[in-house]
Amino acid sequence: MKYELRRMIVPMLAAFFLAAAPVGAQDAKVKPAQKAEKAPDKIMPADKPEKVPDVVAKVNGKKITGKEYQKAYAELLGPMMGQSKGALPPDHKEKFKSAVVERLIIAELLIQKAEQSKVPVKSSDVDAELENIKKRMGSPENYKKALETNGIKENELKGKIRQSLLIKALIDRDIASKVTVTSQEAKTYYDSHPDEFKVPERVRARHIIVLVPDKSAAKAKEEAMAKIKEAQKQINKGEDFAEVAKKFSQDGAAQKGGDLGYFTQGQMVPEFEKVAFSLKPGKVSSIVETKFGYHLIKVEDHQKPTTQGFPDVEKRLIENLKSQKTQK
Structure with missing residues (x-):
């Protein structure tokens, strides 16, 4: 959960400019009136930014601290490590360090421009987004722990949210509002990327x-079997499957009546999947054994593979293409 909190800030400037873009992306251009000074690269190690100066750059007098750099470095490093399958290529390390600083500079320039332009951001919008973050954390305890793990106080978090909303408003006003995507452009994209609109077979x-834990004694297995048989007996007598699940099931879905939602092939263990995809909606399986234990399965819906029609995706596709154009 170390960086989860920062990822939740919509659409955080860090997410917009510090997302996993290629390290060799085009350098940011800074206008003469918007002065940005970088600290020497030699003091920024390639693998871990453990020893950095107190200030890594100045943007019109505003300091970008070493602490901010370290957080941004770590945030960007994760996706980059994934792309490089465990390690950054040596020739990318210097570019990577520079890219982090440059993106922080771009972020600060945009924040300053938004402030100077008096882009409106309501306190109520900041508060609403903070509440969304709290809800997504699951509980007050998780939220508090996330603040502590990320080394940030709630007032600082609200400041980050405000900056994010400032940037979004600025981009919407000065860039996104001027970007257009026609229905024909969307249709051309749709026709040339058919695989993106295929919906695989899925079951709810x-x-x-x-x-039944691994290496359980025979007696424990017998007790588990007796319990699943009792659940099966109640269902066969006509009791509602969801209510029986709440009483007997032993996983996180129990309180939702055992509802697993929709899943596609390959998402469940083979024994479970084979039965789930063979049952007709409304039917309940016999007892199924997997490495996790004993199951009873009820299929609520079974959707065959299909392709989304253009009218169904046109609006969303236009918005996505506009977003791509905006980021360019």
Whole structure:
């Protein structure tokens, strides 16, 4: 959960400019009136930014601190490590360090421009986004822990949210509002990327699971089997599957009546998947054994593979293409 909190800030400037873009992306251009000074590259190590100066850059007198650099470095490093399968190529390390600083500079320039332009951001919008973050954290305890883990106080978080909303408003006003995508452009994209609009076969199912830990003794397995059989008996008598799941099931879906939502092939263990995709909607399986334990499965819906029609995706596709143009 170390960086989860920062990823939730919509659409955080860090997410917009510090996302996993290629390290060799085009350098930012800074106008003469918007002075940005970088600290020497030699003091920024390639693998871990452990020893950095207190100030890594100045933008019109505003300092970008070493701490901010370290956080941005770590945030960007994760996706880059994934792309390079475990390690950054040596020739990318110097570019990577520079890219982090440059993106922080771009971020600060945009914040300053938004402030100078008096782009409106309501306190109520900041508060609403903060509440969204709290809800997504799941509980007050998780939220508090995330603040502590990220080394940030709530007032600082609200400041980051405000900056994010400032940037979004500025981009919407000065860039996004001037970007257009026609229906024909969207249709051309749709026709040339058919795989993106294919929806695979999927099933929505509920289940009841009685857990059987690995290497369980024979007696424990017998007790688990007896419990799943009792659940099966109640269902066969006509009791609602969801209510029986709440009483008997032993996983996180129990309180949702065992609802697992929709899933496609390959998402569940083979024994479970085989049964789920063979059942007709409304039917309940016999007892299924997997490495997790004993299950009863009820299929609620079974959707065959299909392709989304252009009218169904046109509006969303136009917005996505506008977003891509805006970021360019």
